[in-house]
Amino acid sequence: MKRRKPSLEKRRSRSGYIFVLPWVIGFLIFQLYPFIQSFILSFGELTDLTGLKTRWIGFDNYIAIFRDDVDFVPAFIETIWQTLLYTPFIIVISLVIALLLNQKIKGRGLFRVIFFLPVLLGSxxxxxxxxxxxxxxxxxxxxxxxxxxxxxxxxxxxxxxxxxxxxxxxxKTGVQIIIFLGGLQSISDSYYEAAKVDNANSWDMLWKITLPMLSPMIYLNVIYTLIDSFRSEDNAIAGLIVNRVFDNSDFTYGSAMGWLYFLVSFTVVILATVIFRRYVYYEK
Amino acid sequence: MKIRRRLNGITASKVFVYIFMIALVCFTAMPLVYLVSSAFKPVDELMVFPPKFFTTRPSLDSFKELFTAMDSNTIPFTRYIWNSVVVSVATVAGTVVVCSMGAFALTKIRMPGGNFIFNLIVATLMFSAPVTQVANYLVIQNLQMLDTTWALIVPKIAGSYYLFLLKQNFGEIPDALLEAAKIDGCSYWGLYAKIVLPVTRPAWATAIVLSFIASWNDFTGPMIYIQTQVKQTLPLALQTLQGGAGQVARAGAFAAAALITTLPTIIVFCAMQSRVINTFTHSGIK
Structure with missing residues (x-):
């Protein structure tokens, strides 16, 4: 007797899983597992450095961060404050540059490469x-x-x-400029032509056409800038964590610091998402 | 009369734009100009204080000094270049293959659980390096990859950011195109290799540029995972050239090495500049 062939639906999803499997394996090992592991570590205390054995101590690491560590709170405030302060300025600067770059001027390609240089040079x-x-x-x-x-x-x-x-x-504006440029180039010329017929000046067109049409990109850029700034490896908190972990060999304490930082930055990003999503205009 | 008015129109706005642009360009391009001019300075000009911005007598001394080994125990600089090339090329190739396969499955095959995987990706875009640094180190240690080149390649291949970018772009391929090929008896592998990849060239060109820059400039990875000097990559080699006992003697070599380190990323970006901008146009959250 011949075995029944699996249904088309089943074969389809099986090949789907095969295609996504390499990524999922890498993701589980190098992203999800370390993420959960660091959460567990943050509640422990190192009892044996060579075997990396830990003992459960509850919230002691978290309490120690606020009670005993003189460097954490200033570094933490500096990082969060700097991010919140820089983001609006970065958005405005990159928007202005993108608007200028989008005009028909000679050497546009060259200017684009030059403004992307900071990203290329390793930020x-x-x-x-x-x-x-x-x-x-x-x-x-x-x-x-x-x-x-x-x-x-x-x-x-x-x-x-x-x-x-x-x-x-x-x-820090390289990627943001590129995202804005992409957005500007996808706005159809017909809007501007219609506005010109109605005698609109360029200032009106900027506020009534360009900015609303660009709002998805502004939203994307706000989120990108926040995440990029929080993830950056040269901010005060990242430096402090590397110092505590690799110079003092205090894995569990560093993990607790990392998680605290993650929770706050995650909350900020979520808040930004909720606030800015309401102002995004989508073309129907 | 008419010509004059047009001329006025051009001068008013365009001149302002050019002046503003050139002023801004000075800020970003200046380090690069300085980098190039330092690399070609003769050794005595490198020692001048305050440092001169341009050199009057360009020379190749620094490059000669960089590529001739100093002592018997010094590792040749070409070895670091080789290491960086191996790590970056392997990372880029792995990233593009793994992430484009994943993006293809998530957009065009649609299986149960696919949406869950995608939401997971968006969430992990926010994982920050400081959080997972410790646990990542332990994973690398358990996999016996500490102090090997693998530690710099394998963890980076399954990047959420690249999968996200590619998925946004793959979504724009018309389904009809794939259906037509399927009716002609094309397998999923065939669809992937013969239709999806050729059609989405700008998207994975962007993934190549971004993952290349990230891998080439990576400093933290080799600093944490690699102990043996022979296995180090360029960013760490730069640090060695700058610091240590022979600091003054190797200033020229350092300037030349810095130029060699930054050049490849600039070349790669210039080559793919217009494609990168096209990709970002389509990856907006819409």
Whole structure:
């Protein structure tokens, strides 16, 4: 007797699983398992460093972070605050640059490559090692000198610190510019032509056509910027965790820190999602 | 009269745009210009303080110094280049194959549980490195991959970000195209290799660019997982060239090495620039 062939539906889903299997295996081993493992570790205490045996101690690690660690709270506030402060500015700067880049000017391709350079150069990791070149990531010294020359010390240092913050933010706009450019190029010209017939000026067109049409990209960019900033390996918290884990060999304590950080940053991202989703305009 | 008005229109807005752009370009391009000029400076100019921005006498001394080994126990710089190339090429190839297969299954085969997997991907986009760093180290240790090149390749292949990007783009392939091929007796492997991959070239070109940049510039991975100097990649080799006892003597070699380290990412991006922008157009959450 011949065995019945499995149904089309079954064969279909079987090949589906085969295609997605390599990714799922990698995901389970290198993402999900470490994620759960670090949660378990955060409630333990290392009893034997070589065998990595742990003992359950409940919330003691979490309590110790707030009670005993002088570095955690300042680093934590600095990271969260910096992210919340930088994100709106990064969005506005990259939007302005994308609007300029989208005009019909000569050398557009070249400008695009140049604005993506910070991402290519390793967003600081390679640059930070370049010694003097790292200083170039700040405001050019001549501008700083002029500011010092024309203003009193207090005002000059205030202006200079703002300028250097702007430059630092500017270094994080590469991907956002590209996302905005993609969005701008998908807006149909017919909207602008219709507006021109009605005598709209470019300022009106920016607010009534470009920004609403671009709102899905603004939303995407806000979320991307938040996640990118929280995930960044050179923020204060990440540095502190690497220090506690690999210099002090305190795996469980570092895990607790990581989880605390994850919970707060996750909440911020979810809140941003809920707030911004309401303002997104979708073309029907 | 008419010509003059047009000329005025151009000068008013365009000149402003150009000035603004060029001012901004100065900020981003300056480090690169400095990098290039430092690499070609003769050794005596590298020592000048304050450092000069441009060199008047370009020379290849730094490159010669970089590629001639110093002591008998020094590892040749070409070895680091080789290591970086092996790690990046293997990571990129693995990522593109594994993630595009997954994206194909999730968008075009549709099986029970597929949606759950996709929601999982979106959630894991928020996993941050600081959280899983410890546990990742333990996994690598248990797999006996510590201090091997595998530790830099395998964990990165199943990246959520690339699968997400590819899935958004694969969704735009018309189903009719695949149905037609299926009726002609094409298997899923055939659909994947002969239709999906050729049609979505811009999408995986982007995945290539992004995973290449991430892998090539990775500093934390080799710092944590690799102990043996011979197995190190370029970012760590740069650090070794800069620090340590021979710091002053190797300043030229460092400038040349920094240029060699940054160049490949720039070349890869320039080559695929327009495709990358097209892909982002279609990957927006819509």
């Amino acid at each position: 600081g990791t390679v640059m930070a090692q370049l010694g003097e070149a790292a200083n170039i990531m700040q405001i050019p010294p001549t501008i700083e000198q002029y500011v010092n020359y024309y203003f009193s010390t207090d005002i000059a240092s205030f202006i200079n610190s703002i300028l250097s913050e702007i430059v630092r933010m500017f270094w």
